[in-house]
Amino acid sequence: MLPTTEFALLRRLATEQASGRAPSLVAGVVRDGDLIWSGARGEVDSGAPDNLTLYRIGSITKSLVATVVMRLRDEGKLDLNDPLDKHVPGTNFGSVTVAQLLSHSGGLTSESPGSWWERTPGGTWDELNESLRPDEVKHRPGRRFHYSNVGYGVLGELVARLRGGSWLDAVRSEILQPLGMSHTTDRPRGRHAKGYAVHPFADVLLPEPEHDAGAMAPAGQLWSCVDDLARWTAFVGGDTGEVLHPDTVAEMREAAVIDDSGPWNSGYGLGLQLVQVNGKRLAGHTGSMPGFLACTMIDPATGTGAVAFANTTSGIGILSLTADLISMADDYEPALPAEWRPSAIDPALLELTGLWHWGPSPYHLRVLPNGWLDLSPASGTGRASRFRPLGDDRWLGLDGYYSGETLTVARDSDGRPHHLDLATFIFTRTPYDASAPIPGGVDERGWQPTPEE
Structure with missing residues (x-):
């Protein structure tokens, strides 16, 4: 991008890192499928992070799991209106549909019973299912948006049963490998950021733990980097390769439910968060795990998206930063409209x-x-x-x-x-043409100069 644009983007990133006191903060801007700018502030392992440094992406994992579910739908192996019981029998919420689980409208409890799963090594599916007693359905299915990490633990089990392997194996073989996201993984490998909590009243750090979340892993297990998540951002915008048909991804971007907890500026599709900000309608997902924040968003109308990662539990406005980077790129360097050319038609x-x-x-x-x-x-x-x-x-x-x-x-x-x-x-061709089959007919007197008395 132009040097002035790149400096403005870097300044926005630097301001967020300094004011939010993040040990490190990295970001990138995507346009028309390519990573066109990236920047970093702070340090990891006594050096600046780069585009291949791994960060936990938390709930962005859900979008990848949802993509496998949509592949299963497109293959005819399930219907989105199928009750869970059809594919994963033996739960206390078997009437919840696949679509409701994807859109967080199934009414399931937000977190798995017991200890906070994001800081506790996870158990098996049988252990999770046993803990989900009837009272863990908090709302009538379909009634409202209620974000449920548990729901995606359930979808991970659904994927495993229909694919005959783990949800992670399906994500790797069906999404990561075809899209060339070779650095995305379930646990930190190679150069990666360590997660920290920053003291609210002093500039000191506390390391956050990292673990395998077990049956809850489909809700937020994965790690990724700027390069890989840039490719994923392009995917959400419609550059889908052979993974899904663009029409299916467009269906995932449609608002299935509205987040009614505040102003109506956000909603949820089928595995994707939807927000209206800076006059744009963005699709993607945010992610957070202890020690990490992440975000990927794209404006399908312009093809401009952005990604951002921080290794801090809180303090960074990760969604507002990502949205600002998109808006700045489009405002400073708007894409030219395609040239009009006459087209051949019948x-x-x-x-x-x-x-x-x-x-x-x-x-x-x-x-x-x-x-x-x-x-x-x-x-x-x-x-x-x-x-x-x-x-x-x-x-x-x-x-x-x-x-x-x-x-x-x-x-x-x-x-x-x-x-x-x-x-x-x-x-x-003319208003209320009497020769056409107008429902209810047309008054035989036709159009009148004055109202009927």
């Missing part, structure tokens, strides 16, 4: 374009590249959607109010487009 589509009316409301229908259609209000705001062809004059809604709905072109006896039928709404 000439038959041109007769569908132009002005249509839903009742008295005017809409414009446009042809997009790849033969898609865009239907949107002629002015102001309203129900707008894009559609892709299904064949036989049928089109599938991709977003907005009509997502998943079918648009059908009805033709007259000469084969010309006469009206559109969209989820029972009839669109006509």
Whole structure:
């Protein structure tokens, strides 16, 4: 990036490290799949950390576990509406669905019963399951967002049973290796940061312990570095390689639940946190374990993302730092829009374009590249959607109010487009065309100059 931009990013990082008193803080900016800037402050093992220095990433682990679950869904091995009992029988919460576990809406307790799992070596799945008695379901499944580390311990067991190995083996073979994330691991190896707590009233450190979380490991076990997490950030933005179809990752980024504990600026998809900050809608995940903070976020609209790691239990605004780095990169060096170029389309589509009316409301229908259609209000705001062809004059809604709905072109006896039928709404070339099958009919007297008396 430009030297002025790089200095501004480094200054934001340096200010956070100094004010938050972190032993070390590293970060990187990702754009269009590439790591375009990275910086570091502080020390690990008497030296500055670099892009391969490992830090614990905590709950970012959940996103990788969720990706394996989505692969299983795409392979037909499970349905997101399946009750847990179908794949992991013998629990006290078997009616909770896979989708509810992914989105933290299953109502399960937030933490595993017993000692705090983040500071206690973990046990087996059988031990965890035995501890989850009926009263550990805290809310009616589907009622609300309730972040549950336990839920991802359960999903790790689901992955293990359907894959016939450990959740970690599945993550390694299905995500880390294909994406080239060769340094990400379950325990610290090679050059890594040690976790510390910083005294709140003095500049002294207390080492934090590190351990294998056992059955709770899918909730936050992994370690990673700037280079590897930059690749993961690009994945969340849609650069998915052969791991998942981009449409599946886009589905993971959709808000399944809203975090109702504060202002409605955050939510959760299928394994991904969603936040609105600095006027952007970001997707990714934060992570924290004793001695560590981490964050990965990306703005799919611009393709700009960022990662950040610190080896401190608290004190660093890891999400706000990451969001600021994204905004600064886009503000200082905005990406140029792609050049407009004419595209080849089926000439038959041109007769569908132009002005249509839903009742008295005017809409414009446009042809997009790849033969898609865009239907949107002629002015102001309203129900707008894009559609892709299904064949036989049928089109599938991709977003907005009509997502998943079918648009059908009805033709007259000469084969010309006469009206559109969209989820029972009839669109006509003129307002309330009496020759179209308008539900409820059209008054035979037509349009009147004065209200009926």
